[in-house]
Amino acid sequence: MHQEPNQTPAPTDTTHLNLAAVVAALPDAIDQAMRNTLPGMYTPQLAADLAAAMTAELRNPQPADCPVFPGLCTETMPDHHDHSNHEHTVTNKQGEHLLDVGFVQLSDGGPAIVYIGGMSHEDYLPEEVRPATAKLRQLLDEADAIADRLLADRTEARRG
Numbered sequence: 001m002h003q004e005p006n007q008t009p010a011p012t013d014t015t016h017l018n019l020a021a022v023v024a025a026l027p028d029a030i031d032q033a034m035r036n037t038l039p040g041m042y043t044p045q046l047a048a049d050l051a052a053a054m055t056a057e058l059r060n061p062q063p064a065d066c067p068v069f070p071g072l073c074t075e076t077m078p079d080h081h082d083h084s085n086h087e088h089t090v091t092n093k094q095g096e097h098l099l100d101v102g103f104v105q106l107s108d109g110g111p112a113i114v115y116i117g118g119m120s121h122e123d124y125l126p127e128e129v130r131p132a133t134a135k136l137r138q139l140l141d142e143a144d145a146i147a148d149r150l151l152a153d154r155t156e157a158r159r160g
């Protein structure tokens with residue numbers, strides 16, 4: 001992760017002012033909210049951990065979306081030319097890769113592709129089958145969603 005050098009925000013930069021105020025208020029707000037809404041789960045440590053995680057998230061916002069395939073492409077380099085998403089995968093019990101679907105659009109002018117791959121095998125007890133197939137179905141639905149998205153983008157490009 002790259003770290004921004006400490007920059008003094010311009011006086012008109014209300015985002016920075018609001019962020020500082022939110023970060024300062026977060027620990028108490030979360031502590032109070034957890035006591036009120038999750039009394040069974042509340043511990044001071046858990047509330048503090050949550051506040052720390054949220055503060056880290058606020059201070060390091062996600063990099064800007066890919067301008068070509070926003071919400072789909074997961075490349076984070078500014079001005080990248082090869083677009084892809086390799087984040088959808090199902091692993092076996094050992095954490096090894098079982099099946100994945102993904103998306104790639106290279107800058108060589110070729111078509112955008114959706115891949116489905118990496119099938120190995122794993123043995124399941126009967127009670128383990130449905131949780132496993134549910135994950136695989138969800139993964140294949142993801143492949144459909146990516147394909148639909150690419151087809152919609154293509155239709156859009158033809159119109160524009």
Ligand SMILES: [Zn+2]
Nearest residue numbers: 066073075083
């Ligand atoms: Zn991209």
